[in-house]
Amino acid sequence: MMTRQAFRFALDPNNRQRGRLASHAGGARYAYNLGLQWLRTSLDDNRKGADAPLPGAFEMHRRWNRWKKDPANGVSWWSGNSKCVYQEAFIDLERAAKTFFASRTGRRRGPVIGFPRFKRKGRSRDRFRLTGQIRVGACWVQLPKLGMLRLSESPTKLLRRIDDGTARITSVSVSREAQRWFVSFRVECKRLVTASPNTDVVGLDVGIDALVTLSNGVVFAPPPALRSNLGRLRRLSKAHSRKKRQSANRRRSAQKLARCHARITHIRRDYLHKLTTRLAKSHGQIVIEDLNVKAMLRNHRLARSIADASWGELGSMLEYKCRWYGARLTRADQFFPSSKTCSTCGYRKETLALAERTFSCEKCGSVLHRDLNAAINLALWPGVAGSASETKNACRENVRPGRSQAGLDEAGTEQPIRASGSEPTAPSGGLQRRSR
Secondary structure, eight states: OEEEEEEEEEBOOOHHHHHHHHHHHHHHHHHHHHHHHHHHHHHHHHHTTOOOOOOOHHHHHHHHHHHTTOGGGOOGGGGGSOHHHHHHHHHHHHHHHHHHHHHHTTOSOSSOOOOOOOOOTTTSOOEEEEOSOOEEOSSEEEETTTEEEEBSSOOHHHHHHHHHTSEEEEEEEEEEETTEEEEEEEEEEEOOOOOOSOOOEEEEEEOSSSSEEETTSOEEOOOSSHHHHHHHHHHHHHHHHTSOTTSHHHHHHHHHHHHHHHHHHHHHHHHHHHHHHHHHHHOSEEEEEOOOHHHHTTOTTTHHHHHHHTHHHHHHHHHHHHHHTTOEEEEEOTTOOTTTBOTTTOOBOSOOOTTOOEEEOTTTOOEEEHHHHHHHHHHTOTTSTTSSOTHHHHTTOOOOOOOOSGGGGOOOOSOOSSOOOSSOOOOSSSOSSOOO
């Protein structure tokens, strides 16, 4: 199976190379803004009665070739950057415009996408994309027009795939994050995907105090990303807001604040990658809930904790990693009352407060932790383990899982990050998941 995969490494450039990288990022930003100006002009002309097609990436690049040669336009610096920078910027603009029109006409599902906006230096992220002759070594990368750049880490895994002939680099994206430059290789990989040797079905319930609770009782604690750095983040934010605008002190405080944000992001992303890889390799089929995270963030008391948990990113990582390792991922309906339904007898409560962390069944007397009960219900979702057709999940049919004890005997071989058992310890309070 051919898949697209990204390999990201940190660069170690010198001061001269940093200036050239910033010049490439500025050239991409300038080309994007210039193409957006041409696009807006064409739209204004069409509103006035002109029936002219909107310029695409190819037409914008033709205009740019004429524009850059005119000394009156003041773009004599264009030759110092790779031509791919401008081409890829126009391609990005064309894709953004097509996404806007598709969203406006209803041809694209999901939230409405706004019209492309101009990029401003210091506000938009510095990044650009390159294609062409790209070489990778043990501790270096050679990019068009930029030459050889040192890497802060060895790309051993990427080199091994390239030498084996199972990977091919198609493009490279270079970006700046908190005063550090990163290079991301877009690679077409040939992966040998076989069915997972594990045949167990596990339900996965996400939360805040316990990031992941499995139906076999294994609990994974959330990463200490924001929680351990929140005090420092507050101090840096307060110090930055007190600095005089457009001063050297404010610029230095902004760099410190950006490094703190980057550290939090890297800790969270590293934890999620390790967790999702572990789950995809250890289980044959995983059932998660299709949560509406955007709507749940409207709860301003819990929005920070929900955003820090990154439930959406967790589901996205599981989706493609299950394809890599031969596991199956099923998304249960977001309106399925997994927390309110008893996993033993099927009795459903009318209401269940968020503060109630233990589920007590009034019919059969079963007492389970709220998240464990929800995870077991997800493991019994129709369409898994041959119990029903998966089209019921896709069509969002209002069905209830069958009641059996099959989901209570699932094997779990991984060692939990937190203490695990047949029933996780009930947290003291706080939202674990949306009440249904």
